[in-house]
Amino acid sequence: MNPVTREKLMxxxxxxxxxxxxxxxxxxxxxxxxxxxxxxxxxxxxxAFTLRYMPAREDRNPMTVFRDP
Incomplete structure (x- = not known):
């Protein structure tokens, strides 16, 4: 991040x-x-970073579901 931008945001x-x-x-x-x-x-x-949460159920979601973004 540019230091000037950082100081303005502070x-x-x-x-x-x-x-x-x-x-x-x-x-x-x-x-x-x-x-x-x-x-x-x-x-x-x-x-900042955003993480994606994907709830999973072993009985409903096999591993193949998570290989497809």
Missing amino acids: GVSVATLCSALYKRGLKKQTIQDVRPVRPKGRNMVGP
């Missing part, structure tokens, strides 16, 4: 980022009830 609130994402069609982009470990530290800024 000063932006979560509400502002969510509004910008909402305007671009991305809804529900926050996690509810997240609290800081320590009172008023610095904002956390960095790349």
Whole structure:
């Protein structure tokens, strides 16, 4: 991440980022009830990764199902 971009994002609130994402069609982009470990530290800024969760049942989903993305 570009250091200039990172510094700009450090000063932006979560509400502002969510509004910008909402305007671009991305809804529900926050996690509810997240609290800081320590009172008023610095904002956390960095790349994010999304993991895909696929529930599986042994009786219904053989391994061949997971080979097809």
